[in-house]
Amino acid sequence: MSTGPWVAVSPASAGRLGLTMLLFLLSACVPLKAAEPDDATALATRIDAAIQARWQKRGVVPAAAASDAEFLRRASLHIGGCIPEVATTRRFLADPSPDKRRQLVDHLLDSAGYVVNYSHFWRKAMLPEAGADRQAAQYGPGFEAWLRQELTDNTSYDVLVRSILTASPAADRRARDTAGVAAFRQSRQNEAPELATATARVFLGVRIDCAQCHDHPFDTWKQDDFWSMAAFFTGIRFTAAAFEGTEFRGPTIAIPDQDRTATATFLDGTRPDWAADTSTSQVMAEWVTSPGNPYFARATVNRLWGYFFGRGLVDPVDDFSAANPASHPELLDLLAAEFVAHQYDLKFLIRAITASQAYQLSSVQSDPAQNDPQLFAVMPVQWLSPEQISDSFALATGTRRQFTPYRGLISIQSGGSVTLESLFGEDGRSPTEREVTILQALALMNGNDTTRATNLRTSRTLAAVADAPFLNNGQKIETLFLAALSRLPTDRERERLTAYVESGGPAQEPHKALEDVFWSLLNSSEFLLNH
Amino acid sequence: MSRSDESRSSLSRRDWLRLSAGGAFGVSMSGWLPLLAAETARQPERKRSCILLWMSGGPSQIDTFDLKTGHPNGGSFKPIDTAVSGIQISEHLPRIARQMEHLAVIRSMKTKEGDHGRATYLVRTGYPPQAALKYPTMGSLLSRELAREGSVLPDFVSVAPFTGLNTAAYGPGFLGPKHAPLVVGGRQGFGGNYTDESLRVENLDGRGSVSLDRADARLSLLDDLETGFTASRPGVPTESHRAVYDQAVRLMRSSAGRAFDLSEESARVRDAYGRNLFGQGCLLARRLIEHHVPFVEVSLNGLPGGNVFGWDTHQNNFPSVQQLSTVLDAGWASLMDDLKGRGLLDSTLIVWMGEFGRTPVINGNGGRDHFPNAWSAVLGGAVRGGQCIGSTNAAGTDIAERPVSQADLMATICRALGLDPRKQNLSDIGRPIRLADPDARPVEELLP
Numbered sequence: 001m002s003t004g005p006w007v008a009v010s011p012a013s014a015g016r017l018g019l020t021m022l023l024f025l026l027s028a029c030v031p032l033k034a035a036e037p038d039d040a041t042a043l044a045t046r047i048d049a050a051i052q053a054r055w056q057k058r059g060v061v062p063a064a065a066a067s068d069a070e071f072l073r074r075a076s077l078h079i080g081g082c083i084p085e086v087a088t089t090r091r092f093l094a095d096p097s098p099d100k101r102r103q104l105v106d107h108l109l110d111s112a113g114y115v116v117n118y119s120h121f122w123r124k125a126m127l128p129e130a131g132a133d134r135q136a137a138q139y140g141p142g143f144e145a146w147l148r149q150e151l152t153d154n155t156s157y158d159v160l161v162r163s164i165l166t167a168s169p170a171a172d173r174r175a176r177d178t179a180g181v182a183a184f185r186q187s188r189q190n191e192a193p194e195l196a197t198a199t200a201r202v203f204l205g206v207r208i209d210c211a212q213c214h215d216h217p218f219d220t221w222k223q224d225d226f227w228s229m230a231a232f233f234t235g236i237r238f239t240a241a242a243f244e245g246t247e248f249r250g251p252t253i254a255i256p257d258q259d260r261t262a263t264a265t266f267l268d269g270t271r272p273d274w275a276a277d278t279s280t281s282q283v284m285a286e287w288v289t290s291p292g293n294p295y296f297a298r299a300t301v302n303r304l305w306g307y308f309f310g311r312g313l314v315d316p317v318d319d320f321s322a323a324n325p326a327s328h329p330e331l332l333d334l335l336a337a338e339f340v341a342h343q344y345d346l347k348f349l350i351r352a353i354t355a356s357q358a359y360q361l362s363s364v365q366s367d368p369a370q371n372d373p374q375l376f377a378v379m380p381v382q383w384l385s386p387e388q389i390s391d392s393f394a395l396a397t398g399t400r401r402q403f404t405p406y407r408g409l410i411s412i413q414s415g416g417s418v419t420l421e422s423l424f425g426e427d428g429r430s431p432t433e434r435e436v437t438i439l440q441a442l443a444l445m446n447g448n449d450t451t452r453a454t455n456l457r458t459s460r461t462l463a464a465v466a467d468a469p470f471l472n473n474g475q476k477i478e479t480l481f482l483a484a485l486s487r488l489p490t491d492r493e494r495e496r497l498t499a500y501v502e503s504g505g506p507a508q509e510p511h512k513a514l515e516d517v518f519w520s521l522l523n524s525s526e527f528l529l530n531h
Numbered sequence: 532m533s534r535s536d537e538s539r540s541s542l543s544r545r546d547w548l549r550l551s552a553g554g555a556f557g558v559s560m561s562g563w564l565p566l567l568a569a570e571t572a573r574q575p576e577r578k579r580s581c582i583l584l585w586m587s588g589g590p591s592q593i594d595t596f597d598l599k600t601g602h603p604n605g606g607s608f609k610p611i612d613t614a615v616s617g618i619q620i621s622e623h624l625p626r627i628a629r630q631m632e633h634l635a636v637i638r639s640m641k642t643k644e645g646d647h648g649r650a651t652y653l654v655r656t657g658y659p660p661q662a663a664l665k666y667p668t669m670g671s672l673l674s675r676e677l678a679r680e681g682s683v684l685p686d687f688v689s690v691a692p693f694t695g696l697n698t699a700a701y702g703p704g705f706l707g708p709k710h711a712p713l714v715v716g717g718r719q720g721f722g723g724n725y726t727d728e729s730l731r732v733e734n735l736d737g738r739g740s741v742s743l744d745r746a747d748a749r750l751s752l753l754d755d756l757e758t759g760f761t762a763s764r765p766g767v768p769t770e771s772h773r774a775v776y777d778q779a780v781r782l783m784r785s786s787a788g789r790a791f792d793l794s795e796e797s798a799r800v801r802d803a804y805g806r807n808l809f810g811q812g813c814l815l816a817r818r819l820i821e822h823h824v825p826f827v828e829v830s831l832n833g834l835p836g837g838n839v840f841g842w843d844t845h846q847n848n849f850p851s852v853q854q855l856s857t858v859l860d861a862g863w864a865s866l867m868d869d870l871k872g873r874g875l876l877d878s879t880l881i882v883w884m885g886e887f888g889r890t891p892v893i894n895g896n897g898g899r900d901h902f903p904n905a906w907s908a909v910l911g912g913a914v915r916g917g918q919c920i921g922s923t924n925a926a927g928t929d930i931a932e933r934p935v936s937q938a939d940l941m942a943t944i945c946r947a948l949g950l951d952p953r954k955q956n957l958s959d960i961g962r963p964i965r966l967a968d969p970d971a972r973p974v975e976e977l978l979p
Contacts (some may be wrong), residue, residue, distance in 0.1 A: 199829070209661075210665040328791060364763040371765075381768045435708045435771035441779035452742050506744035516745060520752035525772035526760045 002150045006075035033212050041346055043338050046357035050331035050356045052431050063378035066362045068093055069487035071101055072139065075354055076486075077384060077530050078308055079108040081117025082391040086482045093488070105354045109347050118346075119147040121386050124302065124426070126164065126202050139183035146180030153312045157300060158289035161203055165285035170459075192253060196230035205299030205320040206269070220322060225263035227255045232284040250274055264298050269296060272327050278294070289344075294319065297336035301349060302326075305335070309355050310380040310432040311373045327374040363531040373432070382431040382530040389528065390420040396522065397453035398460025420449065436528075454519040456511055462518055466511050473501045473510065477517060484521035540692035544769075578677045579878050579913055579948045580820045583669060583828035583865060584813075586885035587649070587693050588843030591899050592907035592927075594852045595621050597638045597925045604891040607849050615917040616714040623856035626864030632917040633876060635910045635977050639921025641934040642887060647843070649699035650886035650903060655700045657941035657967050664958055665704035668712075668942070669827045672966060675710050676950050677825035683787045686825050690730065690812035691716035693832040695839070705958040709771075710930055712828070715791065715815070716808055724835055725808045728813055732791050735783060750780065790818045800869075805861035807835045813862035817869050820879055831859060842885055867911060876912050878937060880947045884908035888914075891927035905930050908940060913947050914977045938971035946973045 016458065021380070055062055056388045066074065074091050076084045082173045084092070090518045091099065108114060129136035150160055167182040175496045188194035193212055211226035231253040250264040250271060264280065265271050272283045288296055299320065306312030335349070342348045353359055363379040365371070370378040394401050423443050444450055452458040456466055461483050465476045477497045481489045497517055505513035521527060552978055570965065598621060599605040606755075610619035611632035618931040620628055627634070638845045644650035644659070653659050656666035667675075674687035689712035694701040703710040714729045716934075736745060753776075761769040782788050796818075804810040811827040819827050832841045834854050863883070888906025889899035905923045921933030942952035945966050952967035 218931075348663075365765060366763075381764050381766050383768060429707070433767050435767060436775040437708055437711060438713055438775055438779050438782065439733060441776050442732070442783070445779065446734040446737050446740075446783075455740070477535055479657075490759075499751075500748075500752070506742065506748050512745070516749050516752060519749050523749075523753050523776075524756045524760065525769050526756065528772070529768050531764060 040351035041355055043352035050328050060377050061367050066360050073486040077175040080111050080113030080305050081388050082113055083486050088155040089486050096359050118151050119144045120341050122147050136187040139187040142180035143183035159348055161289050162285040166281045192230040195233040201318045203281045204295035206320045207319050212444045226267035230262035231262050232280045253445050291340050297339050301335040301339050310382040380432045384530050386421040386424040389424050402417045422512045463477040480518050484527050550868055561976040581826045581880045582816050584828040584883045586842050587832040588841030589885045590842040591888045591889035596636050596907040604927050622859045623853050625859050630867050633857050633911050634916050636918045637908045637919050637935050639930045639933045640906045641906050641930050642937050644899040645903050651697045652700040654886050654937045656932050657938050667704035667706045668701050670705035670828050671706050671710040674826035677933035683781045683785045684822055684824050685713040687712040688827045689714045690829040691808050692830050790822045804865040810862035811859050813866040843845050848898045881911035881912040942967040942971035942973040946978050
């Protein structure tokens, strides 16, 4: 595994580098799946064909291509969960090789950042309650720890989901963390209706909740469909042989407030063959993850598409229904088929998506017609996760921190400082629709983290920049821009800010003026958002 | 002259000059304030405000407002007379008893949720929890209706909420983050000890790190950056960044932000409310109401220095409720006294409740358990006070007459605030949702 030509060690990244080394050693012991750059690139081309076809049909001119700086920052955040380091940015921008973007993606996918970022991503998708509900939150850390292990190994997604649904890790992993994988079931108290709802929503992208109590008002799900699905989650293990001679059709569950029971039936109306001695959860896990399952692959690729583009092909990403059609149905089917064909390899999918021109569009809107999010004609501005904000802030300001795997989940309210994670906690809204709150603005303007980061005496980044004898004011400003915004200042910005620093600002001291410049960068929406 | 000009001119021109020259606006000390406030309250433009006193854990109705003296379920508290003959309440709420003519006690609340998280959601949003739809909490819902244009202070302030059991019950739901509360004292847990820092708005002042000149320069640099970036990237994230930063700066710089500074109040006043999180929270609520904040909620989650979850008295019910009542009595009664003195009581609705009541039968630990079947809530201020609505049977185990659901209560609150409970908002999944459930029937007897 190559670490690429652009990684530089800085004090701030010592902790992260340590983890990278550890994971490198670990992964060297486990055979990696072979990278397939050609297949990913080929899929990217087909993605673009589908997206462009719709532009042409609507006569829409897309936004311009993203610059190297835009792409570097965006991909670093989306894949690695953090903005790039200054040295990384400098080298990437100066690198002349034509496939540097693909190499960047490969490098990010092999990094510790990928593992940490996606452990949060999948935990939030699979255990959303853990962010808000005290009782569910206790399962968060174990689950994320288990996910980190699986992500490091790049376990294929179908195997991952089967482990979760049967609440037991794959046989060769039993020695490792076994408690965490049970979190999906345990956080719902092993209740059949809760598990049915969660399974449908998380893995199949289908909301059957309403049908728990009555036939779904907008969609085709009937109450019987719901309870037939729930019948799989009663946790009963039985032998079909015990029912020899009788007309055994499967486990049943009583429908509350009704005088009938439902027999275990999959959402597509089929029933399993109960011939062998199997547990109901195993049967369900196999149906969910089978290549023939009409929902699983489509829901998964759609969820990832939604993450990268700010909007799924079906949106909301867990609401596939007749009333909510995909914007590009053939593309969705294609992505699903390719995902299955490549053994549900998440990294393959990420490589393909990020290689597409559609993903590499700028977020600068050049035409109002690009406003229609279903066209994917411009990259929408997206909120970062609380962990991404916090990590990026720490990196930009040179704040050394320990690697704390368990963050962002609610903590017992009893004093302690407000962390950036708790301040920017998820509120369940789509990342393109979230708004800043007053408390967030006040914290960014006046809070301890910012005050420390913008004071020469306490800020590593500022200290490094302000005292560098080999940098003139213009170059110092350039470094601050690279640190916070991962780009070079425009000529106008450079000119104006150099004049500001040279005049010393209201304090009439160039060092203090640099503090002011850095403050403005850290408070900008350009810093706070993914774009 | 128009009608509104006439009413304003009843304060002489000299009075107005004296008030504005002395910079007295926003400081509540001199005797002219009742005059000004009376004018304000009578003006038709002044919308109502609401204060929710939230009793986390589910307060025992039999030991507060619906005593069962002489019955085995009655427990050890004695009843006392109130300012309204025929109505008696717990001996540990003496100052509240004297306020009874401004209070209406609903003794027949009846709901169906006995789990803390679900019941909190049910009662605070007026709707049962559903996976698909996130209903807004009462404060978000109603502050949105009562908000004034261009106010510097946020429209909804939440003092010391304990949100751990159901954060959605404290959030704006589908109305969006713009209607989320500004939270102060949010990290005190059950019984945080009160200090002067406890109820400050986090990071409201620049902590003296830079001079005003430099702060201005910084904001100007930020503005330059933002203009370039936002102009070409329209959308909610960038636009809200701009709007909220503007609002935050205005809050920092305006005198209205001093509403949060309780050191402006005399020691005597602060002592009267009680030097604890709840008491000082009530004082803060009064100040915010004076500044026209439409909705303030103050939570009583526990006793100072204590470790018990508020009113959730599964054991040692009587000592706990007695202590909580003492804290409650001081804060609530002082609040009502002061609002009355400022002529604001008629235009302020006060809502006192928890997520359910407690069992009439006392358990083996000297405690009472969850009981949604028959409990009490109290409305004060902008209602027809001095009465009881509904009743429970002698044992307190069921409603005797006039059951009131959480939806009925929400509808009543809407009407008392001058709002139509049938008004619809559009939820984020496109379904129109009324302020209160369509089947709700407001308690007409309470409405002025």
